[in-house]
Amino acid sequence: MESPQKERFEALLDWAHTHGASLHPLLEVYEDEVTGFSLRVKPSATELLGSGFKAVSCPTSITLSYLNALTDGPIIPSPTTSAPNIQSPAFPERFMNTLPPHVIGRFYLIQQYLKGKSSFWAPYISTLTDPSQLDKWALPPFWAKDDIELLKGTNAYIAIQEIQSNVKSEYKQARKILKQEGFPDYRAYSQLLYNWAYCIFTSRSFRPSLILPESAREYVERLLPEGAKIDDFSILQPVYDIGNHNWDASYTWNLTSEPSACELICNDSYSPGQQVFNNYGFKTNSELLLGYGFIIDPENLSAGGPFDPKTQRPHNDYIHVRKRQQQGDTQDKGGEPQDFLICREPFWGGYSCQSRMGSDFKPNALHYQSQFSHWDGRLITDMVSMMATPKQWELFKKLPERDLRNDSLGEELDPLVDMLKATLAQKIERDFVEFCYGRPNGGEEWEPETERQDLVRRYRDGYEMVFINVLKAFNYSEEEIMALKAAAQEEVGDEEGDEEMEDGN
Numbered sequence: 012m013e014s015p016q017k018e019r020f021e022a023l024l025d026w027a028h029t030h031g032a033s034l035h036p037l038l039e040v041y042e043d044e045v046t047g048f049s050l051r052v053k054p055s056a057t058e059l060l061g062s063g064f065k066a067v068s069c070p071t072s073i074t075l076s077y078l079n080a081l082t083d084g085p086i087i088p089s090p091t092t093s094a095p096n097i098q099s100p101a102f103p104e105r106f107m108n109t110l111p112p113h114v115i116g117r118f119y120l121i122q123q124y125l126k127g128k129s130s131f132w133a134p135y136i137s138t139l140t141d142p143s144q145l146d147k148w149a150l151p152p153f154w155a156k157d158d159i160e161l162l163k164g165t166n167a168y169i170a171i172q173e174i175q176s177n178v179k180s181e182y183k184q185a186r187k188i189l190k191q192e193g194f195p196d197y198r199a200y201s202q203l204l205y206n207w208a209y210c211i212f213t214s215r216s217f218r219p220s221l222i223l224p225e226s227a228r229e230y231v232e233r234l235l236p237e238g239a240k241i242d243d244f245s246i247l248q249p250v251y252d253i254g255n256h257n258w259d260a261s262y263t264w265n266l267t268s269e270p271s272a273c274e275l276i277c278n279d280s281y282s283p284g285q286q287v288f289n290n291y292g293f294k295t296n297s298e299l300l301l302g303y304g305f306i307i308d309p310e311n312l313s314a315g316g317p318f319d320p321k322t323q324r325p326h327n328d329y330i331h332v333r334k335r336q337q338q339g340d341t342q343d344k345g346g347e348p349q350d351f352l353i354c355r356e357p358f359w360g361g362y363s364c365q366s367r368m369g370s371d372f373k374p375n376a377l378h379y380q381s382q383f384s385h386w387d388g389r390l391i392t393d394m395v396s397m398m399a400t401p402k403q404w405e406l407f408k409k410l411p412e413r414d415l416r417n418d419s420l421g422e423e424l425d426p427l428v429d430m431l432k433a434t435l436a437q438k439i440e441r442d443f444v445e446f447c448y449g450r451p452n453g454g455e456e457w458e459p460e461t462e463r464q465d466l467v468r469r470y471r472d473g474y475e476m477v478f479i480n481v482l483k484a485f486n487y488s489e490e491e492i493m494a495l496k497a498a499a500q501e502e503v504g505d506e507e508g509d510e511e512m513e514d515g516n
Contacts, residue, residue: 012042019137020048026134027250030085031070031272034250038066038287046255048138049286056283062261063278066287069251070272071227075123075132076216077116077244080107081234085131088230088271103192106185108236112244114181117208118200120247125199135249142207150210150304152178154463161467163449165474166297166331174301178209214303215252216245222273224266251275256299257288258307258327295329295352296473306470328355328473330442332390351393353439355477357384359414377407377424379414382432385481394431403427436485440495443478447499455500 012020020040027034037056043049050067052060072085079086083101100107101119123130130136140148151159151167152174162168182205189197219241223231232241254275261278268274281287296306307327330353359379377395378388395407406424419425450471451457459465482492 012040012048016042016048019134022134023138023249027069027073030073031068032073032250033065033068035060035064035066040253043255043286046286048253050254051286052281052283054284058283060277060281060287062280063276065265065268065274066277067251067254067275068269068272069222069248069274070269071223072271073132073135073249074246075120075135075249076219076246077112077119078231078234078246080115080119081236086227086231086234088227103188103194105192106188106194109188110185111181112239113212114185116244117205117212118185120208120211121200121204124204125196132249135247139211142204145203148207148210150213151301153206153210158461158463158467161451161464162470164446165449165471167300167470168449170297170301178206181205212245212247216247217252217273218242219244219246222246222248222264222266224269224271224273227271248273251289254287254289256291256303258290258293260288260290262288262290295331296327296470297329297331299327300466300470304466306466306473308469308473326355326473328477329353330474330477332387334390334393351387351390353387353477353481354385355473355480357381358386358388359384373412375407375410375412376415376420377410377428380428382484382486383435385477385484386435391431394434395427398430398434399427432485436482439478439481439485440487443482444495444499446475446478447496448502450499453500 024034024040034050037053037060038050039053040048041051043051072087074086080101083099101122102115106118107115120136123132124136124142127133142148145153151162152171159168159171162171179202182202185205186197186200189200219228219231223241223246228241235241251273263274263276263278265274265276275289277287279288291303294302299306332351332353333349334351359374372388374388377383378391383391396404399407403424406421407427410420410424420428451467457468459468479492482495
């Protein structure tokens with residue numbers, strides 16, 4: 012780590028320790044070639060750091076979020092049961108009462124950045140990537156347009172359009188209110204700074220309900236204005252947020268040992284010089300790309316660590332499918348989630364994460380059938396409930412919760428299975444053609460020129476494998492899959508030819 016960076020992190024740790032935070036004495040902050048600023052066991056350590064150690068402790072009093080905008084200062088949880096006395100919020104009353112908490116939290120981070128060394132959080136903010144270094148902090152929604160276009164046909168590309176629209180609208184409304192209220196230096200609150208604050212919170216913050224101890228949570232719930240909920244915003248935890256993600260790291264976010272503090276307990280052992288990880292929970296590569304700017308490759312499942320084939324660790328390639336809720340849905344299904352997953356490998360094969368479906372979900376013989384096994388079981392159940400006759404629905408609910416090896420499910424259910432198969436095959440084929448239509452360089456051979464473009468290539472490669480494996484489960488041959496690719500490529504060529512004619516070339 013270079014000297015200026017080392018000094019900033021030393022100042023951060025001094026400040027954090029002064030206000031009650033802690034870092035295990037055998038850990039240090041260092042700069043990793045892949046993961047950037049990270050935590051590791053000091054190379055000078057003489058022994059293994061055994062499982063169950065407290066890596067980091069972060070008190071509520073040094074966290075930064077919307078809550079601090081309510082009081083314009085640190086949150087010091089009080090044991091009293093009376094409502095906190097909010098004297099002077101950080102922004103005008105109309106601003107605080109009109110905008111969503113997550114927007115106010117981002118503006119508060121901007122305000123503290125603009126305050127420079129006079130901010131209580133100055134030692135922390137100085138270790139964050141500076142807003143002027145766009146290439147270092149920009150998540151995909153703020154990439155250059157040409158790089159974003161490389162994601163066409165994927166979940167990430169669709170989400171980027173929505174995020175860009177929301178962020179622009181949020182900023183425009185908030186900045187307008189500051190101007191109308193005559194807020195000092197409102198011009199300093201630029202779109203660039205709001206984009207930066209969005210990325211900082213998106214990539215580094217934590218959900219309050221998961222990291223606030225009971226005493227702090229009770230205080231916060233009294234502090235929140237009427238109508239605001241505990242998870243309407245997220246919280247930055249200085250020092251705690253340096254730990255990077257490893258999806259198989261065993262950890263505990265302990266909220267009971269220290270009053271008003273969140274502790275990262277590492278349940279793995281680490282050797283001298285080895286990076287120490289947190290775990291953000293199960294996230295697909297689309298979610299990791301959008302929220303953190305990286306993906307997990309099959310060869311790189313620890314975002315930097317080597318792949319051990321003996322562990323049979325799962326892949327991380329999924330396609331998200333969002334289903335619109337419709338009025339009049341039949342069969343009394345209850346409130347299903349809107350977001351479903353299509354998996355590169357069968358959900359029930361031991362290589363995929365089933366936890367996303369919820370612990371209450373139990374697959375039955377239909378879910379186990381090969382053509383449906385790549386699809387989120389909740390989606391399959393949801394579609395069956397809409398397609399089935401009342402009698403078929405009752406038979407479906409009575410199917411055994413085991414794999415019948417693709418045997419017939421009975422004369423009454425076979426037509427339903429055929430209809431479901433045709434519907435899903437049509438969808439996956441249509442989406443695959445759209446994905447291929449968005450392939451860089453018109454589907455021709457393409458060599459990434461930057462690390463960002465290589466990231467896109469790896470993301471698209473995994474994404475494509477989901478399509479191919481699902482199509483094969485529907486008995487598409489290699490020749491038929493190649494024909495779909497060729498059709499999309501030909502369509503791209505026709506479109507480019509039309510553009511040339513319009514340009515008069």
